[in-house]
Amino acid sequence: MSAHAMSMHAPRSHAASAASADPYNLKPGEHSTGTTIMAIPFDGGVVMGADSRTSTGTYIAVRVADKITQVHDRIWICRSGSAADTQALTDYLRHYLGQLSVETGRAPTVKTAAHLMRRMIYENKDNLMAGVIVGGWDAVDGGSVYNIPLGGSLVKMPFAIGGSGSTYVYGLVDHKFKEGMSKDEAKALVEKTVAHAMARDGSSGGIIRTVVITEDGCDKQFIPGDQLPFGP
Amino acid sequence: PKASSYVTSHGLLLRSSLGVPLLCRGVATSFRRTGTLIAPPHNHKVLASLAFACIAAIIPLHHRPPRLGLAVSPSRLVSAISSFLILLHLLLVVMSAPISLAPGGSSSRISARAGLEAATERTRQPIVTGTSVLGIKYKDGVMLAADTLCSYGSMAKYKDARRLTKINDATLLGAGGEYSDFQSITDLLKRNALEDKCTADSLYEEDVNEECAREVWNYLRAVMYNRRNKMNPLWNDLVVAGFSQPAGVGDASADEDKPFLGLVDKIGTTYEDSVIATGFGSYLAIPILREKHREDLEEGEARALLEDCMRVLFYRDCRALNRIQIAKVTKADGVLISEPYEIETSWDSASFVE
Numbered sequence: 001m002s003a004h005a006m007s008m009h010a011p012r013s014h015a016a017s018a019a020s021a022d023p024y025n026l027k028p029g030e031h032s033t034g035t036t037i038m039a040i041p042f043d044g045g046v047v048m049g050a051d052s053r054t055s056t057g058t059y060i061a062v063r064v065a066d067k068i069t070q071v072h073d074r075i076w077i078c079r080s081g082s083a084a085d086t087q088a089l090t091d092y093l094r095h096y097l098g099q100l101s102v103e104t105g106r107a108p109t110v111k112t113a114a115h116l117m118r119r120m121i122y123e124n125k126d127n128l129m130a131g132v133i134v135g136g137w138d139a140v141d142g143g144s145v146y147n148i149p150l151g152g153s154l155v156k157m158p159f160a161i162g163g164s165g166s167t168y169v170y171g172l173v174d175h176k177f178k179e180g181m182s183k184d185e186a187k188a189l190v191e192k193t194v195a196h197a198m199a200r201d202g203s204s205g206g207i208i209r210t211v212v213i214t215e216d217g218c219d220k221q222f223i224p225g226d227q228l229p230f231g232p
Numbered sequence: 233p234k235a236s237s238y239v240t241s242h243g244l245l246l247r248s249s250l251g252v253p254l255l256c257r258g259v260a261t262s263f264r265r266t267g268t269l270i271a272p273p274h275n276h277k278v279l280a281s282l283a284f285a286c287i288a289a290i291i292p293l294h295h296r297p298p299r300l301g302l303a304v305s306p307s308r309l310v311s312a313i314s315s316f317l318i319l320l321h322l323l324l325v326v327m328s329a330p331i332s333l334a335p336g337g338s339s340s341r342i343s344a345r346a347g348l349e350a351a352t353e354r355t356r357q358p359i360v361t362g363t364s365v366l367g368i369k370y371k372d373g374v375m376l377a378a379d380t381l382c383s384y385g386s387m388a389k390y391k392d393a394r395r396l397t398k399i400n401d402a403t404l405l406g407a408g409g410e411y412s413d414f415q416s417i418t419d420l421l422k423r424n425a426l427e428d429k430c431t432a433d434s435l436y437e438e439d440v441n442e443e444c445a446r447e448v449w450n451y452l453r454a455v456m457y458n459r460r461n462k463m464n465p466l467w468n469d470l471v472v473a474g475f476s477q478p479a480g481v482g483d484a485s486a487d488e489d490k491p492f493l494g495l496v497d498k499i500g501t502t503y504e505d506s507v508i509a510t511g512f513g514s515y516l517a518i519p520i521l522r523e524k525h526r527e528d529l530e531e532g533e534a535r536a537l538l539e540d541c542m543r544v545l546f547y548r549d550c551r552a553l554n555r556i557q558i559a560k561v562t563k564a565d566g567v568l569i570s571e572p573y574e575i576e577t578s579w580d581s582a583s584f585v586e
Contacts, residue, residue, distance in 0.1 A: 059549070207579050
């Protein structure tokens with residue numbers, strides 16, 4: 001147990017929000033989502049994007065994985081880190097949010113979802129390797145994005161990138177991002193950024209999945225690997 | 233009491249005097265072994281003699297000198313000798329400290345070096361790496377395929393790296409693994425080829441006796457094995473393609489000069505086969521190649537087969553790229569290496585999810 005906790009410190013010393021795709025922190029046989037994930041809020045909603053590569057070491061276990069998971073009607077999670085850990089966490093979160101919405105009679109806010117997720121990650125930080133981005137639309141705040149990196153800190157952000165591939169595109173996003181983008185601008189930036197990350201990160205690749213969440217609904221799309229805006 | 237104390241003090245003297253020959257023997261062995269006067273740090277005899285001397289030194293201090301009428305009492309003599317021995321042992325300990333006259337570092341550093349990875353003396357890890365290389369024999373000769381990616385750890389850093397090179401008009405070399413070692417091997421082989429050419433018996437082209445692929449393969453075996461024996465390998469898996477007989481050898485009968493395809497790995501293992509693959513290709517591509525390979529494949533079929541395997545590798549290898557090069561060696565055209573081009577990929581199955 002303590003040995004595993006020790007090995008957890010290595011990825012934390014890397015970039016702030018990146019879950020390292022280093023396979024040596026995984027238990028034997030465990031899958032990692034060496035990944036690129038991203039979310040940008042716009043006026044009226046959120047665009048979330050991710051690549052589709054799940055790797056164990058250098059073998060691509062799944063080349064069309066779905067890393068953006070729905071936990072409520074208008075709340076989605078981008079998952080990075082250990083696939084098992086993040087799948088378990090999102091299952092729990094879906095359960096809690098379902099219960100909450102029945103008890104309160106209204107849709108939970110993204111802030112609530114993010115805080116719940118953060119509690120789960122923080123209180124089990126020694127046993128988990130999960131970095132997530134919680135994004136969605138609610139009537140209180142509109143579109144919002146929360147980044148929850150490895151240790152369980154919760155940061156509300158104007159945009160969020162995560163995963164091992166994110167380290168390659170910090171410069172690009174810093175350059176291109178501006179506040180108050182429209183839906184199409186945000187979607188284009190997400191697709192372009194994820195494509196650039198996939199071009200350079202060996203642990204990211206495949207297709208680009210995007211989800212656009214607005215008050216009216218959720219629009220799930222993907223760009224095939226041979227029609228990427230850039231690369232591979 | 234007097235007699236026993238006399239005997240005991242003599243016994244101590246005896247014991248401490250045993251320490252001296254032990255010490256001397258220890259130093260002498262280390263001198264013989266290393267050629268210099270380094271104190272062996274883990275020599276048990278030395279430690280034992282040190283322990284003896286300490287005990288011998290301490291005990292006489294509490295001993296009452298027996299009255300024997302000697303000018304110097306035995307116990308004092310013993311304690312004098314023992315303190316001298318202690319000084320000698322202290323000197324020993326100091327000598328085994330970092331100061332050393334031997335070339336290559338001190339004895340204490342030698343044990344610490346086991347943890348270091350000094351690039352000049354031990355196996356190091358590859359930094360910039362290429363992934364699989366595939367090869368098949370076909371009707372006209374041999375064909376190789378490799379992608380043009382060199383990774384820097386998990387980063388796809390160099391996307392236009394050439395991992396297939398021509399050695400001479402009859403030999404093609406492809407490599408996965410450390411790119412710098414591959415470049416160094418290419419330099420070495422090209423140097424040899426140039427030397428062959430300049431020292432040839434005749435300057436006429438038709439009389440030239442270049443190394444054939446089989447000879448290059450065998451030479452590389454020796455090179456790689458030699459480096460492996462020095463625990464400093466060239467970190468590559470090499471694929472050699474070409475023909476079995478040197479070009480221009482007039483007496484070679486037609487059936488001796490067959491297409492040749494062989495592998496040399498980083499520790500000097502060699503084998504030849506009709507289908508060869510390195511890295512991930514040996515897991516993912518070899519089954520496909522063995523299934524589909526025939527000796528009489530046309531060039532187009534051979535190329536399609538290799539492209540198919542490279543596509544699978546791009547799907548399933550984190551360190552692969554969909555930009556590839558194909559190279560062939562034939563009797564008619566010699567060595568031809570294509571420019572890099574992108575292969576098509578299919579992502580239809582992505583629509584399975586929702």
